[in-house]
Amino acid sequence: MDAPPVSKSLSRKSNSFSLHSPSLNTLRLRRIFDIFDCNGDGLITVDEISQALGRLGLEAAPSELESTIRSHITPGSDGLRFEDFCAMHREIDETIGDYDGVAETIDAGDREESDLREAFKVFDENGDGYISAKELQAVLDKLGLVEGKEMARVEQMIGSFDRNRDGRVDFTEFKDMMRSVTMKDLRPQ
Structure with missing residues (x-):
């Protein structure tokens, strides 16, 4: 069928x-x-x-x-x-299919970078190049996740990857976070 x-x-x-x-x-x-x-x-x-x-x-x-x-x-x-x-x-x-009907010829590294930039934009609602705790909380809340209700948990999530301790995640920190999570989540149990 x-x-x-x-x-x-x-x-x-x-x-x-x-x-x-x-x-x-x-x-x-x-x-x-x-x-x-x-x-x-x-x-x-x-x-x-x-x-x-x-x-x-x-x-x-x-x-x-x-x-x-x-x-x-x-x-x-x-x-x-x-x-x-x-x-x-x-x-x-x-x-x-491809959005323009043409197969992409970008190499894997460029594709991953592009994908990460797209994902980063989802969280960086004001487009300032950083993900603040407030922006992260807004996205988590829109998705109906319990973490979106607790600012302390959101701040802890930000702090886990905020290397320069400015209270927000820049794109480089976001890439590190995504690669770290990707590797941990995809390992066989």
Whole structure:
């Protein structure tokens, strides 16, 4: 049985939909999966994805969302497992393709740098080149994470990677943080 076509509301073209670094992409997908998995049962239901998208201010027609998600749920399961979620992401990414229709020729190091810059911009809401505790808290709160409610925890997160102790994370510190987290999170257990 063929999967239904990807919803237009889910398929806006973007040059940063998929990160080019496999380890960063896997980490990003795991974090997104964990955010969507509201009850922590290792499965994402249609309702959980719908709620998470709503918190992020993204709208998708319920019938199209349900059709797209249900086509990727393993038979006998109540929701998407992480592997199902990755497969759905790959299919959507392949459907969308390169944003300009031309394969990128950037080497892996440049792609990783570009991906990290895109990720940094998400957190650097005022565009000043730094991530403050307030900016980090705002993003975590938008994602519905409990850390977004506690400034002390947010400040501790910033402090863990703030090498020059100026109370904020610059791009170099952010890169170190992402590479550190990537390596730890992707090691076999």
